[in-house]
Amino acid sequence: MKNRLKVCRAENNLSQADLADRIGVSRQTINSIETSRYVPSTILALKLAHVFQKPVEALFELDETD
Amino acid sequence: MKNRLKVCRAENNLSQADLADRIGVSRQTINSIETSRYVPSTILALKLAHVFQKPVEALFELDETD
């Protein structure tokens, strides 16, 4: 699964730590999602989409491996 | 988190087993998501959204507990 978190963070001028605080997870969780070390839960995806005011599909996209 | 899976299945006339087959998970996984026994991964949410041709937000919605 691809993600656009890093770009969205840049657009909103948020650090990984900022974003983590906003949605109540650790900084490493954000980093791990960004670097595709693991796939977030749907709750996290919805929270991230809410922060960036975009649909989940604008943040996460299935790829061939999924 | 609330979900509208059962209704969407009904609209598309799919059994839990049908839907499970379509996205490559067990029937119990679908049942457990529907009955909120656990929160699916973002990959599953995207796959479900794809099957029903709806945005993730039309299938899953954050509630107060999230």
Place this chain on the structure above:
DNA sequence: TGCAATGGTAAAGTAAATTTTACATATAGT
């Protein structure tokens, strides 16, 4: 009445998400 399909759920096991702590690196500002 018997049977197939559907849905709910439980237990045990495996895989994966998430936290905490910790360390390393790069960069920018003082």
Place this chain on the structure above:
DNA sequence: ACTATATGTAAAATTTACTTTACCATTGCA
């Protein structure tokens, strides 16, 4: 040169997702 900030990552621990097997109840149909 020092400090602060941001990022990447690793290991261990804990929690949760997901699979497999299995059983029960309901409904509709032969």
